[in-house]
Amino acid sequence: MSAVAYELLSTTAVISTVFQFLSGAMICRKYIQKKSTGDSSGVPFICGFLSCSFWLRYGVLTEEQSIVLVNVIGSTLFLIYTLIFYVFTVNKRAFVKQFSFVLIVLVAVIIFTNRLEDQRDQMIHITGIFCCIVTVCFFAAPLASLLHVIRSKNTESLPLPLIATSFLVSLQWLIYGILISDSFIQIPNFLGCLLSMLQLSLFVVYPPRTYSGQGYKLVEQAVPF
Template sequence: MSLPTYDVLLEASAVICTVLQFLSGAVICRKYIQKKSTGESSGLSFVCGFLSTSLWLYYGILTNEHSVILVNSIGIMLFLCYTIIYYMFSVSKKSYLKQFFIVLCIQGATWYYTNSIDLDAEKVRVMGFICCVITVCFFAAPLTMLCHVMRTKNSESLPFPLIAMTFLVSVQWVIYGVIISDTFIQIPNFLGCLLSLLQLCLFVIYPPKSYSGQGYRLEKIVTF
């Protein structure tokens, strides 16, 4: 039985918005290429994005959710490209290789453990729980700047476009998760909505004093 039209539109919108969110990393990589250096910026968000999308892809395969498979297949390719570009211009290649190796170990261990489970329903539950934890951690990443914002009473250090985009994407995936009755999609994205809304409130309470561009750094790249 095919989904009603509004469900199909919501699914398509969620996929497109999430891919656009992933593409924000291209802006950062372009700066690396122009400067021929990553400077003091961290590439951890790229390797973590690669880990998150790879795990969500596996979850999508287990649950046979085509939208989850599509968006995370694109995400894996993008984050892998970002990771390679960061490595090419990184000032600390050994350290970055260690980060990527750790991510590969986590990825391999997760897949191995999940595949060792006989019941398909249990595989889905375990994989869904792992994906939830990782996604919530990524959503909460900018909250590390909370103390700084409250101390300076200035929110310009927060990436407003990314936070706003995260809120929009999270809302769509929550609704989609409700439609398909998938708790593991609903929970992390509902928490993502709350965390994003909290961060957006900081812009009202402590409005940016200037828009020098510092606040638009890529602090995180969220998967749903």
């Protein structure tokens, strides 16, 4: 692939990922309008912050500017979403505990890998493993909704635009990972492509009879990279 094509891929991957990150703004807008988070969970925002922070660390270590840029934006956005959720949630104590746990994990991994500064390859390898684990866990989050769709034979609760976007984002980063020969980027995004394709196939098997808008609530389950 030419340098121009490579730059085009990395640029479009960053842009599409940032737009996917911005889906959280729609959710926060609802919280602000209602002045309440209702029965929503703030875990996706917290986990999004953790995921982007890990990938930001990985991008800095590997000197991949595209990874750094997209995750600087992502970690900033998810931190803002987290703060908005905190302002409007009733159960602030539980939310603070969840966020504190994530911060402890993040700081502990950074401190641990910093001790391997003389072994840079191992430092990158361990950080990459944590990035993969966190991202794969997030991709697994929608599986419960898939089971509901299969049982009910109805895809009305699935957000089609978000799933299609997730597939595009995962595919772009998968190709990017292949081009730079980085298995830590390839693995989670390959799994992300498979999950998105599975979700999209359900729209063919169980076409929605009507659209009730229920899928909007599921937007907060998607934590991309």
